[in-house]
Every structure is written in structure tokens, then in C-alpha cells.
Amino acid sequence: MPIQLSIQRAQQLKAKPDEKKLGFGQYYTDHMLIIDYTKGQGWHDARIVPYAPISLDPAAMVLHYGQAIFEGMKAFRTEKGEILLFRPDKNMERMNVSNDRLSIPPVDGDFLIHAIKELVHLEQDWVPSEPGTSLYIRPFIIATEACLGVRASYQYMLMVILSPVGAYYSEGIKPVKINVESEYVRAVRGGTGHAKTAGNYASSIKAQEEAKEGGYAQVLWLDGVEKKYIEEVGSMNVFFKINGEVVTPELNGSILQGVTRDSVLQLLKSWNVPVTERRVSIQELYDASANGTLEEAFGTGTAAVISPIGELSWEGRVIQINGGVIGPIAQRLYDSITGIQNGTLADPFGWTVQVETAKA
The missing domain is CATH 3.30.470.10 (Aminotransferase class 4, branched-chain amino acid transferase, N-terminal domain)
Incomplete structure (x- = not known):
């Protein structure tokens, strides 16, 4: 240089x-x-x-x-x-x-x-x-x-x-409807999913267009091999709060290492909120919804910071999350990160x- x-x-x-x-x-x-x-x-x-x-x-x-x-x-x-x-x-x-x-x-x-x-x-x-x-x-x-x-x-x-x-939210943060993508694949381990390269975004457009035609704001990507494990939502990392614990897909070579994702992990740990990086299956989410333990879901990224998810549709089955309103963890994260960014909150990190x- x-x-x-x-x-x-x-x-x-x-x-x-x-x-x-x-x-x-x-x-x-x-x-x-x-x-x-x-x-x-x-x-x-x-x-x-x-x-x-x-x-x-x-x-x-x-x-x-x-x-x-x-x-x-x-x-x-x-x-x-x-x-x-x-x-x-x-x-x-x-x-x-x-x-x-x-x-x-x-x-x-x-x-x-x-x-x-x-x-x-x-x-x-x-x-x-x-x-x-x-x-x-x-x-x-x-x-x-x-x-x-x-x-x-x-x-x-x-x-x-x-x-x-x-x-990003002209009328305040409102949870969005997400379609779980079962046909198209974003990335596989060994590919370029962990890199922020133009081709990843070009290949995602088709699924996004079809989701929007169906009335959904974005797609939830599943893994490219078994098509059962969650990877990202649109072009954002994704988190779920299940039975008091926040979980996010672990970095596996096909998931982008988001800066906001890392910030969320650090904040949650500093608040003593249980948080785990691991494989999360779409079936686990639907099971958690059925037994009442799926409490929140949200995407994280530079553009929106926090994007709450209010509804998921997977193979014709629709579930609502937190009554279609933003959850307390997502709201606290949004307020904290944006507060640090604009200088209204202290920056301990x-x-x-x-x-x-x-x-x-």
C-alpha cells in the first residue's frame, strides 16, 4: 500500500x-x-x-x-x-x-x-x-x-x-415476513459464502424476487447440502431467542462474518444473556414455535442494524413470532448499537x- x-x-x-x-x-x-x-x-x-x-x-x-x-x-x-x-x-x-x-x-x-x-x-x-x-x-x-x-x-x-x-425504518421498526427458501441455494462450505463478493448477491436476486412476489420481504437461506440448517436471512446474519437463550448459526465457511453479528454477540455476553453459536435447523424453529418457546427472531446487518422477523413461511406452513411485534432483546440491541454509533450512549467496547x- x-x-x-x-x-x-x-x-x-x-x-x-x-x-x-x-x-x-x-x-x-x-x-x-x-x-x-x-x-x-x-x-x-x-x-x-x-x-x-x-x-x-x-x-x-x-x-x-x-x-x-x-x-x-x-x-x-x-x-x-x-x-x-x-x-x-x-x-x-x-x-x-x-x-x-x-x-x-x-x-x-x-x-x-x-x-x-x-x-x-x-x-x-x-x-x-x-x-x-x-x-x-x-x-x-x-x-x-x-x-x-x-x-x-x-x-x-x-x-x-x-x-x-x-x-432504514422510516416508520419505526416493524417485523417483516420471511419466506424460507427451499429450492435455491446461497452458498456451500468451500464456496464463497464467507466472502463479501458480488457474485453471492447476484445469485440471490432470483429467490428474493420470487419471495417479494409472494408478499415476503426477504428469504431465509438454508444450507446448500441438506437444506435443513439455517444460514442467513437475505443478506443479513440471523438470530433466534428460544426458551430464554439466543442462538445464531455458527460460522461454517458458508456464512458471512458480519460486523453487526459480532457486535450483537459481544453485547449479549456483556448483559449476561445466554447466547450460543451452533447449527440451527428450520425444524427446530417450527418445533419451538409449536411448544411456545420461540420468543424472538431478527436479522443483523450494517444497513438495518436489527431487522425483526414477525412471520416465517416454510413449505406452506406459516408461523407467527412474538405476536408480530419487535421483541425486547431485538429492541434493546437496536437501541444500544445505534446509540453507540451516533454518540448518545457510551462506547465501552x-x-x-x-x-x-x-x-x-
Whole structure:
């Protein structure tokens, strides 16, 4: 990774969008970060430049063989006007796990955090202050070498773009209806399920579309071999509270190691709430529902933080969870994580990293 970072400022700045109507991923800031990789030279030419389209050769290997990984992070503005990042070191760790699986050269996480802080500092006026809003940070890497040979690319481009986003729940947190996917498979052990790579999301779209046609917000993925053990819900990790104990599928090589997932585990343990990482079958959930011990279910991820589940449908059998309202554990987790992120609650874990907010 380079030590020097150059900055080229945009000559004309965009008008800022209405913070009350941001949505998700609809607006982009004035600048972006680019770092190139060349075999034999390593990562080089780190630069912050005006946001603009990029040029790719039609034979760029990402377009043909899918070498592409990404991360999702956020910057939050506190009531005091400070800007905080949430656990960026964990995103860097996971990025290199994804890089390794896709045969992409590793990045220097410390330097990339530094560069992202510089980019957010430059774009600090884009960090919204409305309740529930944030600045979404999307780092990604693509293979750029022009070659039709099936091998790892010798050239890559790392980019970071920023997007102000609105509150995920515009009308408050409401449990969603989930369809248990019995036909399509998200991932198998030995594949790329543990990596945050573009292809995983492309292959999930078909099931999501069919679920939405049936009136469901997302799909619950089962394992790809026996199709009986729970893996993820949509693009989120998933938790269940059964008879007083919170359980979540163990990391097995096909499940993404979520930053929010890890945060939830640490919070629950600090509260002395029983929590276990293990295999969880869909039949176990339905049995727990039948005997009255299935108390809560929720997904966890960067975008929504906590997404409560109020209904599951599996092979025509529908169960309700907690009367279709958010449970106390899910609510406490949501309040605690968002409170730490926006600075209204103390951060006993040292999760937040402050960005310099003096005028760029």
C-alpha cells in the first residue's frame, strides 16, 4: 500500500439532497478514493478525486470472471457535530478474508482506514444529521486487467464511494415476513459464502424476487447440502431467542462474518444473556414455535442494524413470532448499537473511531 495520498478537489460541488428524503444509495458525494494495483508494484497511486464514471477495457477480467469484492460501512454525525466510524477495523479484516478467497492481493487495513477518514473529512458536509441517517461508505475492489484467460488478474482498482442514506425504518421498526427458501441455494462450505463478493448477491436476486412476489420481504437461506440448517436471512446474519437463550448459526465457511453479528454477540455476553453459536435447523424453529418457546427472531446487518422477523413461511406452513411485534432483546440491541454509533450512549467496547471535522 502507498504511504502518500493525493487529493484533487472537485471544481464544482453538487447540491446536497434533502436529508428527510435520502432513501438508500440514491445520492453520491463529490469525491471518491481510488488506489491501483499492479503485479510487481503492489498497491499504488492512492488518490482522492472528483466523483466520476470510470473507464474499463471490454476485456477487463471483472466483467468476465467476477473478481469483485466489497464492504459496507457507515459514518455517523453525533449531536455534538462529531463524525464517528463504527468498527472500521473489522471491515478491513473481512475485506482481506474476501480478497484471499477471490485471489485478490491483500490491502493494508490501517492505511485504508486512514484514506477513508481523509475522504470522509473532505466530504464532511455530506454526513447528514437527521435522526437515523448516516453516510454510507462502500469500499470495493475489481479486477481491471484486459485478459480473457481464466486466472487471477494482475491489475486491480480499489475504490471507495460515499452515499448519504436515510433511516432504514422510516416508520419505526416493524417485523417483516420471511419466506424460507427451499429450492435455491446461497452458498456451500468451500464456496464463497464467507466472502463479501458480488457474485453471492447476484445469485440471490432470483429467490428474493420470487419471495417479494409472494408478499415476503426477504428469504431465509438454508444450507446448500441438506437444506435443513439455517444460514442467513437475505443478506443479513440471523438470530433466534428460544426458551430464554439466543442462538445464531455458527460460522461454517458458508456464512458471512458480519460486523453487526459480532457486535450483537459481544453485547449479549456483556448483559449476561445466554447466547450460543451452533447449527440451527428450520425444524427446530417450527418445533419451538409449536411448544411456545420461540420468543424472538431478527436479522443483523450494517444497513438495518436489527431487522425483526414477525412471520416465517416454510413449505406452506406459516408461523407467527412474538405476536408480530419487535421483541425486547431485538429492541434493546437496536437501541444500544445505534446509540453507540451516533454518540448518545457510551462506547465501552472502543468500537467508534472519530473523524477530524475541522474544515477541509
